[in-house]
Amino acid sequence: MEYSIDIQGLEKSFGSKFKLGPLDLHVPTGSIYGLIGPNGAGKTTTIDLCMNMGKEEAGAIYIFGKHHRNEVVAVKQEIGYVSPDLNFDAWGKIHRLLRYYRKFYPEWDDAYCSELLGKLELKPSDRIKTLSFGGKIKLGLVVALSHRPKLLLLDEPTIGLDAVSKQQIFGELLAAVSDSDRTVLISSHGLSDLERFTDQIGFIRDGQLLLEGATDEVVQRYCLCDYTASGTLPQGRPGFIVQHTEGDRVRAVVDKSADLDAWFASSGLTQISSAPMTLEDLFVALAKEENGDG
Numbered sequence: 001m002e003y004s005i006d007i008q009g010l011e012k013s014f015g016s017k018f019k020l021g022p023l024d025l026h027v028p029t030g031s032i033y034g035l036i037g038p039n040g041a042g043k044t045t046t047i048d049l050c051m052n053m054g055k056e057e058a059g060a061i062y063i064f065g066k067h068h069r070n071e072v073v074a075v076k077q078e079i080g081y082v083s084p085d086l087n088f089d090a091w092g093k094i095h096r097l098l099r100y101y102r103k104f105y106p107e108w109d110d111a112y113c114s115e116l117l118g119k120l121e122l123k124p125s126d127r128i129k130t131l132s133f134g135g136k137i138k139l140g141l142v143v144a145l146s147h148r149p150k151l152l153l154l155d156e157p158t159i160g161l162d163a164v165s166k167q168q169i170f171g172e173l174l175a176a177v178s179d180s181d182r183t184v185l186i187s188s189h190g191l192s193d194l195e196r197f198t199d200q201i202g203f204i205r206d207g208q209l210l211l212e213g214a215t216d217e218v219v220q221r222y223c224l225c226d227y228t229a230s231g232t233l234p235q236g237r238p239g240f241i242v243q244h245t246e247g248d249r250v251r252a253v254v255d256k257s258a259d260l261d262a263w264f265a266s267s268g269l270t271q272i273s274s275a276p277m278t279l280e281d282l283f284v285a286l287a288k289e290e291n292g293d294g
């Protein structure tokens with residue numbers, strides 16, 4: 001498989017407070033890859049390092065096979081980046097901002113840019129400072145998409161957007177990757193949107209990647225099961241995350257790929273029901289497990 005982003009052994013710490021990695025992460029070319037994880041897991045840190053904002057302590061990032069820092073200009077020309085932290089206010093009006101940005105990108109597409117502005121209900125004459133928060137995010141997306149980058153790095157691009165705007169943005173992202181060479185890495189807490197629109201998912205927790213794979217395969221790997229216990233209630237274990245116990249009843253998230261048959265046989269558990277999970281259910285279960293509640 002060809003990877004647009006190939007992260008190998010990446011490490012970065014902020015004092016003793018947080019350590020990212022060692023992180024290996026692979027974003028297949030042509031995919032929409034959702035990077036998910038609890039607050040403070042390291043998603044923004046990972047995306048920022050890809051954008052050469054901050055310096056890793058170990059490891060390497062290859063973007064289209066190029067080292068992200070050794071070939072910074074070539075790499076950045078291939079990337080469209082959106083983050084709520086981007087602030088374009090200093091340009092005054094939208095048309096001035098676009099005139100500035102288009103100079104840096106040989107592939108800038110004026111017609112596409114106008115089309116995006118229209119679809120996202122922005123006007124070149126709009127004053128940037130007076131746009132709503134969502135309007136500013138949309139403007140960031142117009143800037144990021146208009147040079148038709150091969151890779152979009154989107155850090156919380158739908159934060160603060162209403163449901164209609166979110167759909168518009170995901171519609172544009174899908175259109176942008178309809179050309180199979182284009183790739184999107186998106187970090188978001190909008191898990192139902194990510195479940196619907198991504199084809200790959202990576203779950204990061206405490207700076208470590210716990211799960212990575214095709215979104216539907218990752219979600220289908222787990223189920224929410226109810227049991228009755230004939231003896232002592234079981235504790236959680238890898239692949240069996242206890243959610244709730246009451247009397248002799250146990251509810252657990254079960255990893256169907258974990259080798260649990262022998263353990264089940266000796267556990268005294270009798271399964272009553274099994275239900276599929278959503279990405280959001282899975283996220284909550286894995287986050288809970290992290291806190292030792294599992």
Ligand SMILES: Nc1ncnc2c1ncn2[C@@H]1O[C@H](COP(=O)(O)OP(=O)(O)OP(=O)(O)O)[C@@H](O)[C@H]1O
Pocket residue numbers: 014017018037038039040041042043044045046
């Ligand atoms: N410049 C910095 N200096 C010190 N600590 C930092 C810095 N940047 C991030 N951190 C810390 O690193 C950890 C990871 O932060 P990061 O922003 O990568 O998380 P995240 O997964 O994007 O979280 P969220 O979902 O809340 O946006 C957090 O504990 C954060 O406080």
